[in-house]
Amino acid sequence: MSKEKKRILYVDDEHVNLQLFRLTFQSEFDITTIDNPPEALRLLSSNTYSIIVSDMKMPGMSGIEFLTEAGKLQPQTYRILVTGLLEDDSIETARESGVIHTMIHKPWIKADLMAVLRQANA
Numbered sequence: 001m002s003k004e005k006k007r008i009l010y011v012d013d014e015h016v017n018l019q020l021f022r023l024t025f026q027s028e029f030d031i032t033t034i035d036n037p038p039e040a041l042r043l044l045s046s047n048t049y050s051i052i053v054s055d056m057k058m059p060g061m062s063g064i065e066f067l068t069e070a071g072k073l074q075p076q077t078y079r080i081l082v083t084g085l086l087e088d089d090s091i092e093t094a095r096e097s098g099v100i101h102t103m104i105h106k107p108w109i110k111a112d113l114m115a116v117l118r119q120a121n122a
Contacts, residue, residue, distance in 0.1 A: 008030065009033075011066060012058070024110055052074070052077050054066050068099050081102075
């Protein structure tokens with residue numbers, strides 16, 4: 001009997017990042033990718049995910065803004081922010097307030113991100 005895969009929603013405005021994430025993790029997770037945060041929020045209103053991963057810098061809505069709204073729709077969902085920024089007060093504030101559970105630096109390392117994804121909502 002096979003174990004049901006965790007469902008992950010990955011939001012990033014860069015298509016190459018979406019493709020790389022899917023190719024890297026699709027064997028172990030059920031992955032949905034989307035390049036538009038407002039569309040992703042609409043998706044969250046009718047679909048449940050175990051994990052939400054979002055890039056920080058996107059046009060129109062930052063990753064923190066997106067994950068804040070996503071947390072209102074699905075408070076039980078583990079939220080991960082992916083960013084190339086090294087220091088940012090808004091990220092620390094979001095972490096302290098529970099908007100994000102984990103932050104991953106770009107470029108991410110497969111083994112490190114895999115460990116986080118496996119432990120999320122374990």
